[in-house]
Amino acid sequence: MKPFCIETKHLTKISDRTLVDNINFTAYSGEFHAIIGSNGEGKTVFAKLLAGIRSITSGSILLDGKVLDIHDVSSAQKHGIYMLLEEQVMFPTLSVRENILSGSEYLLSASHIWAPSRKKENQVCREYLQMFGLELDPEMPVTELTVFEKRILQLIRVLIRRPRVLILDEFASCLTYDETERVFQVLKGLKEQQTAILFITHNYSVLLRYSDRVTIINDGTDIASFSRSEFHAKPFKEHVEALKLNFSYPSLRLPPGKEVVRFCHFSNPQLHDVDFTLHSGEIIGMAGLSSTEKASLIRAAIGDTRPASGSILFPGSQGRPKISLIGEQDSELALFSSQSIPFNITASDFGRTASHGFTSKKKAGLYARHCLGRLNFRNAGAEDKTRYLSTGNKQKLIIARSLFCGGSLYIYSDPAKNLDAASRLELYNILNALILEGAAILLISSDFAELIGMCSRIIPLKDGRQIGNYSTDYLSVQALSNTLE
Numbered sequence: 480m481k482p483f484c485i486e487t488k489h490l491t492k493i494s495d496r497t498l499v500d501n502i503n504f505t506a507y508s509g510e511f512h513a514i515i516g517s518n519g520e521g522k523t524v525f526a527k528l529l530a531g532i533r534s535i536t537s538g539s540i541l542l543d544g545k546v547l548d549i550h551d552v553s554s555a556q557k558h559g560i561y562m563l564l565e566e567q568v569m570f571p572t573l574s575v576r577e578n579i580l581s582g583s584e585y586l587l588s589a590s591h592i593w594a595p596s597r598k599k600e601n602q603v604c605r606e607y608l609q610m611f612g613l614e615l616d617p618e619m620p621v622t623e624l625t626v627f628e629k630r631i632l633q634l635i636r637v638l639i640r641r642p643r644v645l646i647l648d649e650f651a652s653c654l655t656y657d658e659t660e661r662v663f664q665v666l667k668g669l670k671e672q673q674t675a676i677l678f679i680t681h682n683y684s685v686l687l688r689y690s691d692r693v694t695i696i697n698d699g700t701d702i703a704s705f706s707r708s709e710f711h712a713k714p715f716k717e718h719v720e721a722l723k724l725n726f727s728y729p730s731l732r733l734p735p736g737k738e739v740v741r742f743c744h745f746s747n748p749q750l751h752d753v754d755f756t757l758h759s760g761e762i763i764g765m766a767g768l769s770s771t772e773k774a775s776l777i778r779a780a781i782g783d784t785r786p787a788s789g790s791i792l793f794p795g796s797q798g799r800p801k802i803s804l805i806g807e808q809d810s811e812l813a814l815f816s817s818q819s820i821p822f823n824i825t826a827s828d829f830g831r832t833a834s835h836g837f838t839s840k841k842k843a844g845l846y847a848r849h850c851l852g853r854l855n856f857r858n859a860g861a862e863d864k865t866r867y868l869s870t871g872n873k874q875k876l877i878i879a880r881s882l883f884c885g886g887s888l889y890i891y892s893d894p895a896k897n898l899d900a901a902s903r904l905e906l907y908n909i910l911n912a913l914i915l916e917g918a919a920i921l922l923i924s925s926d927f928a929e930l931i932g933m934c935s936r937i938i939p940l941k942d943g944r945q946i947g948n949y950s951t952d953y954l955s956v957q958a959l960s961n962t963l964e
């Protein structure tokens with residue numbers, strides 16, 4: 480591919496208000512270009528304008544100096560511009576092969592008249608999957624795949640079409656260090672073939688490890704761009720400081736209180752021999768669980784399913800204590816998108832917003848503002864429509880709902896996904912406040928730095944089987960990764 484650059488000139492998007500404001504941006508072929516900024520600042524809307532997913536109000540997009548007529552997704556794809564969204568878009572009833580190749584079969588057929596053979600399709604799928612170290616049967620259903628595998632399928636779907644400009648929106652969120660590394664190793668090959676790779680991220684270590692250039696978007700506009708050679712200079716560091724990208728985990732280790740939950744050699748079809756105790760005042764982490772294993776653990780803990788052997792006991796309480804949950808569904812599934820923000824937050828306990836037997840909108844609004852105030856909820860108000868919130872702000876609603884629910888046991892699966900660094904820090908401070916009040920927290924996470932930074936102990940699972948119970952005092956991200964390899 481010949482070198483080129485993609486530019487925007489005065490790119491603007493106005494909906495009810497200005498979402499993207501006069502962005503002048505340049506990315507070059509053969510570079511990893513990170514786009515960063517706090518939640519709700521306009522990164523996704525900007526990327527969607529480039530990919531034709533949303534229409535431009537004014538301004539232009541240029542490829543190699545030529546203005547492009549991008550008015551929908553296919554017009555962007557005609558110029559080789561593809562975007563992978565934060566949400567996972569899959570055909571749940573189709574196989575791995577069908578999910579990868581649907582609509583692209585003609586690319587595999589030399590004649591462009593005959594459809595490629597099933598053998599050829601499976602072979603191509605296997606080759607692409609192997610690039611990411613995945614040995615999946617192309618005929619298996621996608622419902623059995625992990626988050627990582629589903630993400631890779633989406634990526635392969637685009638790679639087959641040989642993109643010139645590839646835009647990834649928070650692609651590495653919920654991926655482990657090793658999984659992220661595997662993805663970027665493959666993308667490096669693409670970069671060497673002159674693809675421009677733009678990725679939106681909140682993760683400072685991903686930014687430092689991979690980006691050749693970074694652009695910061697604030698309040699819908701680009702406020703600065705830096706190339707890698709400028710990362711050590713003061714202006715870049717000032718932005719890092721302002722965005723709190725380089726934060727330290729506010730680790731709090733308290734002496735464990737009474738036992739809240741005890742897994743006694745618990746097994747079910749997905750999990751085997753899970754055995755540990757969580758006390759009040761303690762955050763215990765769990766690493767290495769697939770999506771199905773996470774769901775299975777949560778369902779067992781809330782009493783939705785029975786163990787095949789072993790048990791889950793709640794020694795400190797009569798019966799099951801009140802459990803506050805954050806599962807791992809996308810916010811699209813976890814929220815009532817046509818309902819208001821206060822409705823979504825107070826949905827975990829409408830009784831508390833009742834006044835004379837009726838739900839009080841005023842009370843719900845007050846609670847919502849209080850919960851969101853603790854979570855650095857910016858660029859949106861409690862009156863905004865839920866469906867239009869940015870992904871990070873939607874995640875804050877899910878957290879706020881769980882905090883409104885309260886309880887003595889919190890089971891959180893990747894609660895910090897899609898949060899900007901400042902909001903993450905707020906979340907961690909809230910977790911600390913909860914354990915100071917005597918709560919017990921089970922933190923299931925793919926972010927090993929987060930687990931080591933916030934938890935006193937980590938329970939690693941491999942293929943659903945517990946393989947240890949480690950104190951985090953002398954544990955490194957690398958050592959934990961090695962254990963789970």
Ligand SMILES: Nc1ncnc2c1ncn2[C@@H]1O[C@H](COP(=O)(O)OP(=O)(O)OP(=O)(O)O)[C@@H](O)[C@H]1O
Binds near residue numbers: 495523858867871
């Ligand atoms: N159709 C719409 N109508 C009104 N406002 C919208 C619409 N779509 C997006 N917004 C608003 O535009 C702003 C920017 O949203 P965007 O999704 O681009 O944020 P972001 O920077 O990607 O945030 P995050 O890091 O949380 O993903 C948000 O405040 C969002 O609420």
